[in-house]
Amino acid sequence: MRISKIGVVGAGQMGAGIAQVAAQSGFEVFVNDVGDEVLKRGQSNIEQSLARLVKKGLFDKCQTESICKNITWVKSLKTFETVDIVIEAAPEKVELKRDIFADLDKIVRSTTILASNTSSISITKIAQASRLPERCIGMHFMNPVPVMKLVEIVRGLQTSDETYESVRDLAQKMGKVSTLCRDFAGFISNRLLMPFINEAFFVLQEGMASAKDIDTTMKLGMNHPMGPLELADFIGLDTCLAVCEVMHRELGEDKYRPSPLLRQYVDAGYLGKKKGRGVYQY
Numbered sequence: 001m002r003i004s005k006i007g008v009v010g011a012g013q014m015g016a017g018i019a020q021v022a023a024q025s026g027f028e029v030f031v032n033d034v035g036d037e038v039l040k041r042g043q044s045n046i047e048q049s050l051a052r053l054v055k056k057g058l059f060d061k062c063q064t065e066s067i068c069k070n071i072t073w074v075k076s077l078k079t080f081e082t083v084d085i086v087i088e089a090a091p092e093k094v095e096l097k098r099d100i101f102a103d104l105d106k107i108v109r110s111t112t113i114l115a116s117n118t119s120s121i122s123i124t125k126i127a128q129a130s131r132l133p134e135r136c137i138g139m140h141f142m143n144p145v146p147v148m149k150l151v152e153i154v155r156g157l158q159t160s161d162e163t164y165e166s167v168r169d170l171a172q173k174m175g176k177v178s179t180l181c182r183d184f185a186g187f188i189s190n191r192l193l194m195p196f197i198n199e200a201f202f203v204l205q206e207g208m209a210s211a212k213d214i215d216t217t218m219k220l221g222m223n224h225p226m227g228p229l230e231l232a233d234f235i236g237l238d239t240c241l242a243v244c245e246v247m248h249r250e251l252g253e254d255k256y257r258p259s260p261l262l263r264q265y266v267d268a269g270y271l272g273k274k275k276g277r278g279v280y281q282y
């Protein structure tokens with residue numbers, strides 16, 4: 001299927017990044033969020049990100065202006081009537097994602113693909129909110145989207161070959177390399193990453209070491225570009241907790257239980273870099 005128009009739901013860290021890369025790749029993009037303030041923040045994040053690319057000499061000002069013109073910011077999903085694919089990047093909550101898919105189902109054409117950027121939630125479960133589960137799929141971009149090369153594609157139980165092939169081709173046109181994963185909680189990336197991050201919270205909680213020493217050990221000792229706690233702040237502690245909870249519930253094993261300290265930080269509103277405070281202060 002030929003994709004030319006893309007709808008993005010959610011203008012946060014991931015939605016704005018996906019919209020930017022889609023617009024850079026020549027697609028017409030519509031971005032939806034719940035209010036003017038969040039839409040403005042998304043728009044300003046893209047402008048800042050493009051300004052950095054201009055400084056690096058990757059684009060000139062004229063190109064970034066035309067990239068911005070490819071993006072329309074909208075408060076209503078109604079404008080998604082004509083898009084070929086929707087990529088949902090709303091918070092990691094199953095009911096919210098299912099509600100969004102059910103709303104989209106009433107608006108978009110029957111040929112439109114419904115993709116979720118979920119980090120962990122079952123695509124098969126989200127797809128039940130659509131009349132056409134075969135058009136639903138996981139398209140899991142990495143953060144920050146303009147920098148990270150990978151898209152993990154997740155096939156739900158009912159995802160059709162046609163949907164998969166279209167999304168694989170789209171990822172390639174957006175300059176990404178894709179991997180394919182079956183629909184089990186956490187997929188490949190977070191099944192491996194989240195137990196690592198969660199264990200770092202247990203180490204911190206037990207007073208074994210300071211946050212800085214935990215991160216330094218993994219950076220200098222294991223050659224990781226970021227330590228696990230720094231990375232958790234970057235991802236968002238709310239997202240990390242949500243992913244751990246989904247894996248714990250769906251896979252049913254104690255080893256995935258979230259650290260009480262991670263939960264406490266989220267309760268305190270320490271959500272990471274996006275809020276100016278997480279494990280570290282920004």
Ligand SMILES: NC(=O)c1ccc[n+]([C@@H]2O[C@H](COP(=O)([O-])OP(=O)(O)OC[C@H]3O[C@@H](n4cnc5c(N)ncnc54)[C@H](O)[C@@H]3O)[C@@H](O)[C@H]2O)c1
Pocket residue numbers: 009010011012013014015032033034038089090091092093096100117118119120140141142143234235236239274
């Ligand atoms: N942060 C990461 O590193 C990362 C990486 C890969 C995938 N993800 C996944 O991407 C999704 C979004 O994460 P994020 O980090 O961008 O979160 P975020 O909190 O930065 O952004 C979420 C956005 O969704 C908006 N939103 C909430 N309800 C909405 C609704 N009903 N309709 C439209 N917009 C709505 C919010 O206003 C917010 O702007 C989650 O599913 C997360 O698991 C996150």
